[in-house]
Amino acid sequence: MGQTLSEPVTAKESAYCQNELYRVGSSCMQGWRINMEDSHTHILSLPDDPGTSFFAVYDGHGGATVAQYAGKHLHKFILKRPEYKENPEKALKQAFLDIDYEMLYNESWGEQMAGSxxxxxxxxxxxxxxxxxGDSRAIACINGEVETLSLDHKPNNEAETKRIHEGGGYVEFNRVNGNLALSRALGDFIFKRNANKKPEEQIVTAYPDVETREITADWEFIVLACDGIWDVMSNKEVVDFCRKRIGMGMYPEEICEELMNHCLAPDCQMGGLGGDNMTVVLVCFLHNKPYEELIARCAKNNNINGSSDNITTTSSMDVDHLDLK
Incomplete structure (x- = not known):
């Protein structure tokens, strides 16, 4: 699990942004960990492609350097890819490798132990x-049902184990070389030194899986979060948790805060569960309608008074509008 504090740091950095298509909230919390190593981004309108939105969560390990760099720059690498206009899927895959190359060679981070x-x-x-x-995750709520948007990359997954072995590594205690608990990441260059293998074939690779979906009027929201959330709650539990609170009239940034509080361990003796840094981005689809219409839609199908989980109503926070460039 890593080093922990004697008491958790529960102060949160929360923000929101909104346009006619989305109401977005985010929050992050250090928790029991010695340092905060996560980063996240939400951009309603990309500067070089104004009709496109970008949301991301980066969960750092071994330091915050790689996560912070990705948070500031990954979307720029995507937009620079020549395939971007015609083939965004390919542009995404290549951009992950591009930013890894940039950090390794041009930023001279080859000896850096950090990854994200x-x-x-x-x-x-x-x-x-x-x-x-890696093992951060994105899910969607479509008409009240869970839609999985990503699969976790764990060393004991069959395809991941095969690549690790062929790259010259091994899996021990469900960790890469007995060390790293995930099998794909930005950075972690100590696991990317096989000169006979392509970047996507290394023991640990930055090469992502990409899922595509068509957005319809049934899409209600998406959640992006680090494994500090998913280690504690299932996809369905997170969807139900968020949908119930939207139906109560809470704003996305408030829901992100409550979700982290819900997942935070009461002490640091729970085998790591609830002891990690936590970051959540909640993107609510407005479909050119007021947020109140999404509230009404979620409330209609929610049995709020019969809820079994602990709901604490909070007032709207006074946070700055955030639209990163």
Whole structure:
């Protein structure tokens, strides 16, 4: 699990942004960990492609350097790819490798021990592209039902184990070389030194899986979060948790805060569950309608008074509008 504090840091950095298509909230919390190593991004309108939105969560390990760099730059690498306009899926895959190359050679981080997961959602022309490397995760709620947008990359997955072995590594205690608990990541260059293998064939690779979906009027929201959330709650539990609170009239950033509080361990003796850094981005689809219509839609199908989980109503936070460039 890593080093922990004697008491968790529960202060949260929360933000929101909104346009006619989305109401987005985010929040992050250090929790029991010695340092905060996560990063995240939400951009309603990409500067070089104004009709496209970009959301991402990066869960760093061994330091925050790679996660922070990705948070500032990965979307730029995607937009620079020559395939971007015609083939965003390919552009996403190559951009993950491009930013890895940049950090390794041009930023001279080859000896850096740090790495980071990356789960990215790009929405362009009503089509969603989700690129994932690592065990952060994205899910959607479509008409109240869970839609999985990414699969976790764990060393004991059959395909991941095969690549690890062929790259010259091994899996021990469900970890790469007995060390790393995920099998794809940005950074972690110590696992990317096989000169006879392509970047996507290394023991640990930055090469992402990409899922594509068509956005319809039934799409209600998506959640991107690090494994500090998914280790504690299932996809369905997270969807139900968020949908219930939307139906209560809560704003996305407030829901992100409550979700982290719900997952936070009461002490640091729970085998790592609830003891990690936590970051959540909640993207609510407005479909050119007021947020109140989504509230009404979720409330209609929710038995709020009969809820079995602990609901605490909070007031709207006074947070700055965030639309990163």
């Amino acid at each position: 997961t990356a789960v990215v959602v790009l929405i362009k022309n009503n089509r969603l592209y989700c690129a994932n490397a």
